[in-house]
Amino acid sequence: MKWEHYFSIYERHLERFRGKPARILEIGVYHGGGLDLWRNYFGPDAHITGIDIFDSAKEYETTNTDIVLCDQADTLALETIFSEREPYDIIIDDGGHTMAQQIGSLNALFPLLAPNGVYIIEDTHTSYWSQFEGGLRRPGTCIEYVKSVVDYVNVDHFRGADTLELYEPLKQALKKELVSCSFYDSVCVLEKGDKTPKIVYHYHGDGLQEVVGTSFDIYAEP
Ligand SMILES: C[S@@+](CC[C@H](N)C(=O)[O-])C[C@H]1O[C@@H](n2cnc3c(N)ncnc32)[C@H](O)[C@@H]1O
Numbered sequence: 654m655k656w657e658h659y660f661s662i663y664e665r666h667l668e669r670f671r672g673k674p675a676r677i678l679e680i681g682v683y684h685g686g687g688l689d690l691w692r693n694y695f696g697p698d699a700h701i702t703g704i705d706i707f708d709s710a711k712e713y714e715t716t717n718t719d720i721v722l723c724d725q726a727d728t729l730a731l732e733t734i735f736s737e738r739e740p741y742d743i744i745i746d747d748g749g750h751t752m753a754q755q756i757g758s759l760n761a762l763f764p765l766l767a768p769n770g771v772y773i774i775e776d777t778h779t780s781y782w783s784q785f786e787g788g789l790r791r792p793g794t795c796i797e798y799v800k801s802v803v804d805y806v807n808v809d810h811f812r813g814a815d816t817l818e819l820y821e822p823l824k825q826a827l828k829k830e831l832v833s834c835s836f837y838d839s840v841c842v843l844e845k846g847d848k849t850p851k852i853v854y855h856y857h858g859d860g861l862q863e864v865v866g867t868s869f870d871i872y873a874e875p
Contacts, residue, residue: 700717703718764823767845
């Protein structure tokens with residue numbers, strides 16, 4: 654099940670994988686609707702994996718689509734299973750939507766995402782709903798957790814100690830590879846990419862560009 658406005662978010666972040674042999678992992682199979690959607694969107698060469706807790710999800714296995722039975726909140730099980738597989742380019746969390754499930758899966762799977770991969774958490778409105786232990790600005794919700802991760806986009810510019818307390822493998826992955834973190838109505842998208850130091854240019858009116866150093870050199874701590 655997907656909300657209508659999710660489709661423009663998919664288009665913005667996932668279009669580059671269409672028609673390619675991309676690897677897609679979706680948490681939450683239900684009646685296989687998401688698996689069908691991804692097959693239609695990405696094409697026959699994509700490899701799609703679904704995760705669910707119910708054995709019945711296995712009936713949605715087809716050519717190039719497999720199902721893993723696992724509790725998405727069980728970080729150890731996820732790490733064990735998926736560290737032995739080829740990395741996935743896209744991970745979509747559309748599972749149980751509780752705080753422990755969303756945060757546990759992010760902790761376990763973001764570090765295993767492929768370079769330049771995309772991690773999508775859906776239905777993050779549960780972070781505001783009391784029946785999911787949510788509430789506006791309530792500590793411990795998935796949305797507050799992702800907010801705390803945003804700083805890692807700028808890790809190269811931290812001055813002094815890195816004091817953020819996060820689950821360690823996730824923290825390492827965020828430091829090295831988190832290049833963007835987008836918040837939409839009910840959806841968060843975290844992207845991996847290249848974090849080598851950025852080159853700084855001066856642009857002149859005559860079109861000449863002068864390389865004056867990296868971001869580290871230019872704004873070194875006095
Ligand atoms: C919203 S439905 C998935 C819908 C599907 N992605 C689609 O687009 O049609 C949620 C699914 O998550 C599964 N689920 C719930 N808790 C889970 C958990 N702890 N681990 C793995 N899957 C879980 C449920 O069994 C259910 O099939």
